[in-house]
Amino acid sequence: MARLIIISNRLPFSVDHDGDQVSIRQSSGGLVSAIKSYFESDAAKNSNITEKIWMGVADFSREDFDREVVPKLDKYDFTALPIFIDKALYKDYYNGFSNSTLWPLFHYFPSVVEYHSHYFEAYSKVNSLFAETLLPILQPDDVIWIHDYQLMLLPGMLRARAPKATIGFFLHIPFPSYEIFRTLPTDWKMNLLRGLMGADLVGFHTYDYVEHFVQSVRMVLGADNSFRSIQYQNRLVKADLFPIGIDYKKFSNAGNEPEVQELRAEVQKNFEGKKIIFSVDRLDYTKGLMDRLIGFEYFLNQHPEWQERVVFMLNVVPSRDDIIAYTRRKRTIEEKVSSINGKFSSISWQPVIYRYMHLPFNELAALYQSADVALITPLRDGMNLVAKEYVASTVNQRGVLILSELAGAASELNEALLVNPTDVQDVSNAIARALAMPIPEQKQRMALMQKRLIDYDVIRWVNDFLDQLSNVKTEQNKQQTK
Numbered sequence: 001m002a003r004l005i006i007i008s009n010r011l012p013f014s015v016d017h018d019g020d021q022v023s024i025r026q027s028s029g030g031l032v033s034a035i036k037s038y039f040e041s042d043a044a045k046n047s048n049i050t051e052k053i054w055m056g057v058a059d060f061s062r063e064d065f066d067r068e069v070v071p072k073l074d075k076y077d078f079t080a081l082p083i084f085i086d087k088a089l090y091k092d093y094y095n096g097f098s099n100s101t102l103w104p105l106f107h108y109f110p111s112v113v114e115y116h117s118h119y120f121e122a123y124s125k126v127n128s129l130f131a132e133t134l135l136p137i138l139q140p141d142d143v144i145w146i147h148d149y150q151l152m153l154l155p156g157m158l159r160a161r162a163p164k165a166t167i168g169f170f171l172h173i174p175f176p177s178y179e180i181f182r183t184l185p186t187d188w189k190m191n192l193l194r195g196l197m198g199a200d201l202v203g204f205h206t207y208d209y210v211e212h213f214v215q216s217v218r219m220v221l222g223a224d225n226s227f228r229s230i231q232y233q234n235r236l237v238k239a240d241l242f243p244i245g246i247d248y249k250k251f252s253n254a255g256n257e258p259e260v261q262e263l264r265a266e267v268q269k270n271f272e273g274k275k276i277i278f279s280v281d282r283l284d285y286t287k288g289l290m291d292r293l294i295g296f297e298y299f300l301n302q303h304p305e306w307q308e309r310v311v312f313m314l315n316v317v318p319s320r321d322d323i324i325a326y327t328r329r330k331r332t333i334e335e336k337v338s339s340i341n342g343k344f345s346s347i348s349w350q351p352v353i354y355r356y357m358h359l360p361f362n363e364l365a366a367l368y369q370s371a372d373v374a375l376i377t378p379l380r381d382g383m384n385l386v387a388k389e390y391v392a393s394t395v396n397q398r399g400v401l402i403l404s405e406l407a408g409a410a411s412e413l414n415e416a417l418l419v420n421p422t423d424v425q426d427v428s429n430a431i432a433r434a435l436a437m438p439i440p441e442q443k444q445r446m447a448l449m450q451k452r453l454i455d456y457d458v459i460r461w462v463n464d465f466l467d468q469l470s471n472v473k474t475e476q477n478k479q480q481t482k
């Protein structure tokens with residue numbers, strides 16, 4: 001019997017205040033939907049987990065939490081353990097080291113990376129606040145699962161004070177090649193890797209990311225490895241791949257909801273006779289939104305026969321809007337949308353329908369189902385769950401996925417039309433091919449991708465990771481008794 005402690009930068013919900021009204025919204029991102037689906041599943045209920053705890057930074061005040069102004073926490077079926085962090089410190093940790101140093105570097109945008117020692121200090125401080133909050137309540141049988149690049153020092157900090165603890169770590173973004181990783185100052189890269197090596201199991205989405213990590217550990221820390229098993233400070237640490245899946249049924253069954261059906265009927269009526277190309281992404285330079293718009297514009301020029309007959313619904317979700325690299329991007333994208341619409345629109349047709357907002361689930365599901373084509377072309381992406389959600393949502397397996405070969409998901413979704421996101425000709429050709437693809441071919445491709453997603457869904461992902469973590473502990477014990 002064990003307690004499962006999930007640790008991530010964000011709690012899985014955020015709190016919106018509108019005057020006296022307080023509302024709770026599920027946080028965006030694949031991790032939250034993954035773990036939430038697992039918590040609600042039979043697999044979790046039938047496991048030996050006795051209690052679920054989720055620890056993360058609060059976006060509400062300590063007073064609101066203590067006075068239970070933050071309502072209905074029990075509906076989440078876990079205990080929330082919020083950490084309250086001073087705003088200035090959080091800014092240097094979140095906007096600073098996490099999202100202006102690690103995020104661009106790990107996504108291969110070295111020119112965007114900011115190197116400031118006070119960012120790294122804030123990052124270390126916040127990681128140690130997580131450790132200080134957890135250590136006093138830690139029990140010997142607890143299973144700790146830490147998530148993502150914001151908390152790479154935490155496994156090492158916990159290990160130093162709780163040497164026997166069971167600690168897993170999962171990185172949701174790419175781990176870059178050693179040639180990129182090595183550009184970090186020596187002290188930072190050693191600390192980051194030592195931090196990760198405090199875990200028993202370090203998980204990644206793809207084989208390449210595992211390889212990159214193992215090579216960096218060898219080059220920077222000089223640790224010996226045999227394949228994915230690393231010996232570090234007399235302890236076995238494993239690195240392995242666990243490509244995250246989705247809650248397949250949630251998306252494939254969404255069409256049964258009356259509200260989704262109504263919304264879908266409305267979309268079909270409004271765009272009768274036109275094909276719909278759909279995309280949804282957080283506003284992030286890694287998502288390739290500008291290249292995507294340029295690719296669509298190029299397509300309209302190359303294929304005038306499709307003018308008036310296709311719309312591109314571009315949904316952008318607000319994200320990290322205190323960071324200049326993000327706000328600047330918003331302006332240029334909006335200018336590009338206007339220029340395409342200004343150039344091609346007619347009285348009865350507007351080629352790009354652009355929205356900047358969080359889409360409620362039912363609307364997202366209705367749009368996935370209505371889309372003839374999903375155009376998902378990040379310049380770099382750890383996995384990309386939108387691609388998987390679209391595949392699961394298609395009605396009667398009709399629809400075509402165009403996917404960037406630089407997304408982690410491309411290694412599993414080989415039947416998508418894979419494109420290089422910066423190659424306008426490639427993107428334009430793929431759009432033309434997708435719009436004209438015969439229905440039997442659409443179905444054949446979708447069926448193969450769907451099968452893979454059903455076989456390795458999010459519940460399997462969590463179970464596999466936790467099983468492997470327990471296997472590493474067994475192996476470590478055997479090594480010690482030898």
Ligand code: G6P
Pocket residue numbers: 010028029030148149172173319320
């Ligand atoms: C990515 C990261 C997550 C992050 C999410 C949303 O998926 O891997 O760690 O939570 O983006 O970004 P945000 O900065 O809003 O948490």
